[in-house]
Amino acid sequence: MAPQDTLIDNISIQPDTLALKEKARREGLETVWDRFHAQQPQCGFCDLGLSCRICVMGPCRIDPFGEGPQRGVCGADADIMVARNLARMVAAGAASHSDHGRDLVETLYAVAEGKAPGYKLTDLEKLSRIAAEFGVAADLAPEAQARELALALMEEYGIKKGFLQFTKRLPQARLDKWAKLDLAPRGIDREISEMLHRTHMGVDNDAVNILLQALRSALADGWGGSMIATEVSDILFGTPKPVASQVNIGVLKQDQVNIILHGHSPLVSEMVVRAAADPELLARAKALGAQGINLAGLCCTGNEVLMRKGIPMAGNHLVQELALITGAVEAMVVDYQCIMPSLGDLASCYHTLFYTTYDKAKFPKAKHLSFSPENGAALGRELVFQAVENFARRDPKRVSIPASPQAQVTGFSIEAIVAALGGTPGPLLDAVKAGQIRGAAGVVGCNNPKITQDYGHVNLTRALIAADILVLDTGCTAVANAKAGLKEPQAAELAGPGLKAVCQSLGIPPVLHMGSCVDNTRIINLCAVLAGALGVDIDMLPVAAAAPEWYSEKAATIACYAVASGIYTVLGVTPPVLGSPAVTDLLLNGLESHLGAKFAVEPDPGKAAALIIRHVEEKRRGLGLDAR
Ligand code: BF8
DSSP states (O other): OOOOOSHHHHHHHOOOHHHHHHHHHHTTTTOOOHHHHOSSSHHHHHHHTTTEEESSOOOOETTTSSOOOOTTTTTTHHHHHHHHHHHHHHHHHHHHHHHHHHHHHHHHHHHTTTTTTOOOOOOOHHHHHHHHTTOOOOSHHHHHHHHHHHHHHHHSSSSSSSSOGGGGGSSSHHHHHHHHHTOOOOOOOHHHHHHHHTTTTOOOHHHHHHHHHHHHHHHIIIIIIIIHHHHHHHHHHOOOOOEEEEEEEGGGTTEEEEEEEESSSSHHHHHHHTTOOOOOHHHHHHTTSSSOEEEEHHHHHHHHHHHHHHEEEEEEGGGHHHHHHOOOOOOEEOOOOSSOOHHHHHHHHTEEEEEBBBBTTTTTOEEEEOOOOTTTTHOOOOOOHHHHHHGOOOOOGGOOOOOOEEEEEEEEEEEEHHHHHHHHHHHHHHHHHHHTTEEEEEEEOOOOOOOOOOOOHHHHHHHHHTEEEEEEEEEEHHHHHTTTTTTTTTGGGGOOOHHHHHHHHHHHOOOOEEESTTEEEEEHHHHHHHHHHHOGGGGGGSSEETTTTTTEEEEHHHHHHHHHTTEEEEEOOOTTTTOHHHHHIIIIIIIIHHHHOOEEOOOOOHHHHHHOOOOOOOOHHHHOOOOO
């Protein structure tokens, strides 16, 4: 593991990003890359995890060269400091996903009580299936079932139960491994809260013990908060099915009212989608000279409405500022997470209205319209109304939409994949056993200005499919791969001969979009299903994960629950742990003998692909399958 380069020559592989960044320069507007440069050199102590701001006896730092202080004021050494910092990062990521899940549960409850007009129970089959997992009686009416399920899911956040219900989806061998390390997650809030407690000064000062709790907090997210977010979103808005759509900044329309949906939750965005079809609002848009109302997504809110409604995707994390710089956006509506605090300023340089909708996520220079399950439908209508009225204020001279949309096919929930296979995962397993598909990799995560935008995602993905490894993607990776044309069925041509043949016979691309970042739970669920079908633990499967360009605390949490679930995970950006050789060694080597999985760090996508291919072939050998 080597410290990554902190400055890059090329900001992006994407032409739309490059063109809009140039427009920003011409117009004198600051973007993330300018701020990144202004921050150089970034703090070397922080980069190594060797600085601490947990208490006000500090801030403290430890000299990595052994000449300066080797302990913080409290007495914490490098191992304790690095472990505490990483653990707090993981807890924050778990809290973010899980609080998002809680919003879905509260809305499910309000729907069941008849208090959320505009929302409904859409996937009744899934409602019954999940309700059964939680012991809810099968003979109840859907609303009563939803009410009981919502109450049971609320319990998952507390401490009344032994362990999280969804962990029962795992092979017993995995649960046995967790039992030996006391890793099985209890209440979601409990694990996150205990993590913060343990990292308060003077509580847990054993680096290994701290890191084990970080893994348990992460598992409370993966098999708890995030999984709840995914399952309840499917119940309320429908389980995704394959749908054709488009991607890149070209999905904005010169002659229509453009509304961008950004953030992570589907709760407000689904209501905006609903309102945008309102004939009255469409008529008003036409009266104002627009040809229609055009919705486009950004980041994971974009993934939510893309997967379920086919709403086109404008871009991933590093495109959010540039989308405003097109000058073509009447309104940007945000909920929470990964939304840059600079957006209000940028919107005010144009006619764009910037709306925040959650009382827990307010931004400078935003107009705030508060969401609740009770007012969601009315809020959606108001947001579309305001955007339509704003069309007349657009300055056509400042508009630039420098791309034509790229086609993509999305919507590959597990249910959709199994349906495409004819109703069982059997054909997929047969293709793996026969060696046509060598294995599968979840390629997920963010953009980070430390890396040329989308370079890591696209090059890793291309190398994997060329080696007959099926790629499942989510989050910002999914946008990158779609923009590169890897989500069209004809992208099968880029796959190795085995994967190509399977994709062509099913009419699917070699890169399957499984959703937003909470939907990484679809990937771990699929692993559990495949492991169960083969009668093995997840760590024996020829599968791996990668986060080539990650930046966020949530991504750190996802990586931790992937490894703790038995999935080898390759990071493209070094986490801030190198200041502790002990912590670094635990993550890279020590976890494997207990969990059957470990981390690797490899910024070069070609080398990362080689690591994953080697891992997949090793696992094939372990299962007695042919290996290269
Ligand atoms: O949750 S991939 S930059 S948008 S954190 Fe954020 Fe990272 Fe994108 Fe979605 Ni996930």
